[in-house]
Amino acid sequence: MNTAVAHDYSGAPLGAPVYELTKVSKTYARNRVIALEDVSLTLRKGSFTSIIGSSGCGKSTLLKIMAGLIPPTRGRVILQHQPVTGPRRDIGMMFQQATLFPWKTAVENIVLPIEIRDGKAAARKAMDKAHELLDIVGLKGFENVYPNELSGGMAQRASICRMLITEPAVLLLDEPFSALDELSRDMMNMELQRICREQDATAFLVTHSIQEAVILSDDIIVMKPRPGRIAEIVTVDLPRPRTLDMMTTPKFGEIVDHIRGMLDKGEDM
Amino acid sequence: MTEYQTNQPSDAETVQDTVWVQEVAFIDSVPRWIAMTFVFVTFIGTWQFVTSFGFVSPIILPTPMETLKDVLFVGQNLLTAGYMLEPLWITMKEVFYGFALAILIGFSFGVLVGETAFGEKAVMPYLVAIDTMPKVAFAPLFVAWLGFGIESKVALAAFIATFPIVVGTAAGLHAADENARMLFKTMGASRMQTLIKMKLPTGLPQIFTGIKIGAVGVMAGAITGEFLGGGKGFGELIRVAASQLNTPRVFSLILYLSLIGLALYVIVQWTQRKVVFWQQETVGSHNA
Numbered sequence: 001m002n003t004a005v006a007h008d009y010s011g012a013p014l015g016a017p018v019y020e021l022t023k024v025s026k027t028y029a030r031n032r033v034i035a036l037e038d039v040s041l042t043l044r045k046g047s048f049t050s051i052i053g054s055s056g057c058g059k060s061t062l063l064k065i066m067a068g069l070i071p072p073t074r075g076r077v078i079l080q081h082q083p084v085t086g087p088r089r090d091i092g093m094m095f096q097q098a099t100l101f102p103w104k105t106a107v108e109n110i111v112l113p114i115e116i117r118d119g120k121a122a123a124r125k126a127m128d129k130a131h132e133l134l135d136i137v138g139l140k141g142f143e144n145v146y147p148n149e150l151s152g153g154m155a156q157r158a159s160i161c162r163m164l165i166t167e168p169a170v171l172l173l174d175e176p177f178s179a180l181d182e183l184s185r186d187m188m189n190m191e192l193q194r195i196c197r198e199q200d201a202t203a204f205l206v207t208h209s210i211q212e213a214v215i216l217s218d219d220i221i222v223m224k225p226r227p228g229r230i231a232e233i234v235t236v237d238l239p240r241p242r243t244l245d246m247m248t249t250p251k252f253g254e255i256v257d258h259i260r261g262m263l264d265k266g267e268d269m
Numbered sequence: 270m271t272e273y274q275t276n277q278p279s280d281a282e283t284v285q286d287t288v289w290v291q292e293v294a295f296i297d298s299v300p301r302w303i304a305m306t307f308v309f310v311t312f313i314g315t316w317q318f319v320t321s322f323g324f325v326s327p328i329i330l331p332t333p334m335e336t337l338k339d340v341l342f343v344g345q346n347l348l349t350a351g352y353m354l355e356p357l358w359i360t361m362k363e364v365f366y367g368f369a370l371a372i373l374i375g376f377s378f379g380v381l382v383g384e385t386a387f388g389e390k391a392v393m394p395y396l397v398a399i400d401t402m403p404k405v406a407f408a409p410l411f412v413a414w415l416g417f418g419i420e421s422k423v424a425l426a427a428f429i430a431t432f433p434i435v436v437g438t439a440a441g442l443h444a445a446d447e448n449a450r451m452l453f454k455t456m457g458a459s460r461m462q463t464l465i466k467m468k469l470p471t472g473l474p475q476i477f478t479g480i481k482i483g484a485v486g487v488m489a490g491a492i493t494g495e496f497l498g499g500g501k502g503f504g505e506l507i508r509v510a511a512s513q514l515n516t517p518r519v520f521s522l523i524l525y526l527s528l529i530g531l532a533l534y535v536i537v538q539w540t541q542r543k544v545v546f547w548q549q550e551t552v553g554s555h556n557a
């Protein structure tokens with residue numbers, strides 16, 4: 001069973017499909033590795049989906065295909081009714097490393113996507129918005145600081161702002177907080193949830209942490225390796241908004257155990 | 270409630286500090302200025318010793334005092350616009366033009382080689398081949414092509430200094446990591462934007478390293494050019510002094526030349542600090 005449709009979480013109205021992937025496969029020509037095989041999924045407007053699976057099962061590959069960074073070998077990727085054939089304005093992406101540029105201040109880094117798309121004048125106009133965003137993620141007062149003077153967590157926050165400044169319809173996140181310690185990570189996750197709800201953004205998160213996936217997601221895609229394919233889509237019916245103390249509820253524990261079981265099975269395959 | 274034993278000291282108690290015994294070898298513990306003075310004095314002392322006891326003839330090696338006297342003489346000549354100022358000015362011009370040319374050409378080729386597949390596949394092999402040649406051997410050719418004037422020296426100086434700048438620029442353009450490249454791709458940046466807004470700034474430290482190596486080579490190129498191709502520069506003064514067995518003069522001329530080289534290096538270093546301001550801090554934090 002490879003076709004799966006992301007379900008909406010309880011209580012909320014079912015959003016329109018934003019992303020539609022049909023039978024997406026990827027074989028890397030260089031080493032003939034089959035990274036993905038027949039992955040089909042649908043992301044609905046305003047939903048939060050996580051993808052989890054062992055290392056090398058094709059999560060980053062899937063994300064890059066969705067972002068239009070690399071082409072799929074086979075299959076179809078539709079975003080907002082248009083096929084993805086390259087990087088797009090309506091996609092915001094965030095990587096494991098913050099990747100702020102050291103020759104630009106925090107705000108300058110944040111308006112960089114605008115500068116590249118619409119030029120310097122537009123970037124200057126976007127400064128106010130960049131300040132607002134920095135305020136939202138708790139970096140008020142660090143606007144004109146260079147990245148060398150920011151901690152890892154602060155840099156990650158700034159890179160969230162950079163992703164958000166173009167108001168993308170979907171956020172693709174490749175282990176964005178895995179470089180952070182657990183405490184700041186939990187805080188950043190709650191922040192992320194709040195931002196996604198505020199902007200009604202559709203989010204797709206790659207993670208290695210089952211807890212993180214469960215606390216944030218409406219749906220969790222569990223992947224099997226070699227070749228990478230979808231093993232199961234788990235729906236998390238915890239109420240929204242999520243809070244950190246939900247992590248101690250039996251329901252949360254159940255879902256975590258279930259996913260851990262799936263992943264352990266995956267190891268033997 | 271579980272009771273935990275803690276070692277919180279009471280207010281009255283004084284805490285015995287844990288003292289680290291750090292053993293530093295004597296040679297590492299000498300203050301910098303003493304060490305430098307020591308090396309200097311030893312050097313001059315040895316020099317004085319071998320010359321004053323007649324181990325070497327004064328024609329081969331003058332005494333420190335003689336040399337110092339000549340250094341002062343040359344300095345006075347330069348300051349009072351004597352006959353040595355014009356040669357110095359000529360050599361400085363050669364160095365300046367050669368350096369400017371090397372930066373221009375080196376940077377352009379560096380971008381070609383570092384940014385385009387064509388450059389990397391078709392141009393780089395030839396550059397490497399030329400780079401392995403002893404470039405000084407081209408001096409007679411430059412003289413034949415460009416004459417005995419300043420042009421042939423500028424050409425040789427630029428020729429020598431260009432290669433490290435090409436290599437530095439090309440390496441610098443490859444320095445950007447995968448994440449930065451992908452980020453620019455997701456932002457829909459054009460190739461030119463990626464080059465100017467990301468790859469070049471990322472590569473600036475390497476580019477400057479190349480320029481600094483070039484700054485050393487440009488000096489050598491200009492002087493070698495003057496030795497082999499005549500002209501009226503400082504190299505010619507050295508050649509004449511050497512042919513007259515005026516060794517102190519050779520020494521002091523070399524000293525003044527090295528000051529020019531040093532000045533050039535310091536200027537580049539200073540420019541790098543200003544331009545690549547963010548690099549400073551990483552270096553600083555490493556030292557801390």
Ligand SMILES: Nc1ncnc2c1ncn2[C@@H]1O[C@H](COP(=O)(O)OP(=O)(O)OP(=O)(O)O)[C@@H](O)[C@H]1O
Pocket residue numbers: 028030031033034035053054055056057058059060061062
């Ligand atoms: N550029 C590439 N060229 C060739 N093979 C690649 C390339 N990128 C990834 N692969 C291969 O594709 C498979 C999936 O890689 P991918 O990076 O998508 O895994 P992942 O699930 O993100 O792993 P991780 O959790 O470690 O980040 C791996 O076997 C990897 O070797």
Ligand SMILES: [Mg+2]
Pocket residue numbers: 059060061
């Ligand atoms: Mg990955």
